Amino acid sequence: DVKVTQSSRYLVKRTGEKVFLECVQDMDHENMFWYRQDPGLGLRLIYFSYDVKMKEKGDIPEGYSVSREKKERFSLILESASTNQTSMYLCASTTTMTSGRSYNEQFFGPGTRLTVL
Amino acid sequence: GESVGLHLPTLSVQEGDNSIINCAYSNSASDYFIWYKQESGKGPQFIIDIRSNMDKRQGQRVTVLLNKTVKHLSLQIAATQPGDSAVYFCAGQISGGYNKLIFGAGTRLAVHP
Numbered sequence: 001d002v003k004v005t006q007s008s009r010y011l012v013k014r015t016g017e018k019v020f021l022e023c024v025q026d027m028d029h030e031n032m033f034w035y036r037q038d039p040g041l042g043l044r045l046i047y048f049s050y051d052v053k054m055k056e057k058g059d060i061p062e063g064y065s066v067s068r069e070k071k072e073r074f075s076l077i078l079e080s081a082s083t084n085q086t087s088m089y090l091c092a093s094t095t096t097m098t099s100g101r102s103y104n105e106q107f108f109g110p111g112t113r114l115t116v117l
Numbered sequence: 118g119e120s121v122g123l124h125l126p127t128l129s130v131q132e133g134d135n136s137i138i139n140c141a142y143s144n145s146a147s148d149y150f151i152w153y154k155q156e157s158g159k160g161p162q163f164i165i166d167i168r169s170n171m172d173k174r175q176g177q178r179v180t181v182l183l184n185k186t187v188k189h190l191s192l193q194i195a196a197t198q199p200g201d202s203a204v205y206f207c208a209g210q211i212s213g214g215y216n217k218l219i220f221g222a223g224t225r226l227a228v229h230p
Contacts, residue, residue: 004160031215039125042206042220043161050215058217090160094216103149103168104216108160 004109023091032074140207147209
């Protein structure tokens with residue numbers, strides 16, 4: 001089974017702190033994604049990476065950065081946390097290889113609920 | 118003041134009834150449309166997908182219908198069970214774009230005994 005794990009389920013930080021959210025996948029997937037999930041807004045893409053050291057901005061990158069030093073690990077960084085970054089953060093991964101399925105499924109981690117006070 | 122979409126649409130059904138969850142999309146460039154299910158405290162899980170050149174696809178107890186004319190997607194769940202209670206998201210994917218997904222806002226399905 002594909003497994004995507006996230007370093008914390010719950011995190012509480014203070015305004016101005018630097019926050020690291022870690023994601024690890026065990027399926028040798030090329031693509032990894034970070035989303036934030038807010039009620040009524042669905043999942044919004046923050047950043048994604050299609051290879052080691054490669055990254056692309058998603059729809060809402062402001063206030064965030066990412067790091068991908070190893071293929072299996074994708075980190076989301078909040079340089080200076082603010083209260084409007086209180087949210088559920090979801091990591092996902094997928095392959096670019098044709099798998100025989102009709103669509104390359106994105107596999108999600110369990111999420112990290114971040115509260116910024 | 119103006120509220121900003123903070124409330125999730127909810128569909129309440131009786132156990133055993135059929136459920137229909139709807140989704141409207143705006144991006145006609147999507148090659149695939151996908152339904153995800155998210156149970157409380159978990160990440161989204163894939164349910165079923167449909168290629169954009171199809172109208173209907175069936176899985177186990179689920180059917181997805183795609184109407185490209187009105188840009189509408191629906192998920193039908195037969196004989197809804199308490200374990201179906203979750204938030205359901207539709208998403209569109211454009212092939213070749215690193216498999217990025219564009220998600221809808223989600224619908225909460227509440228199944229009552």
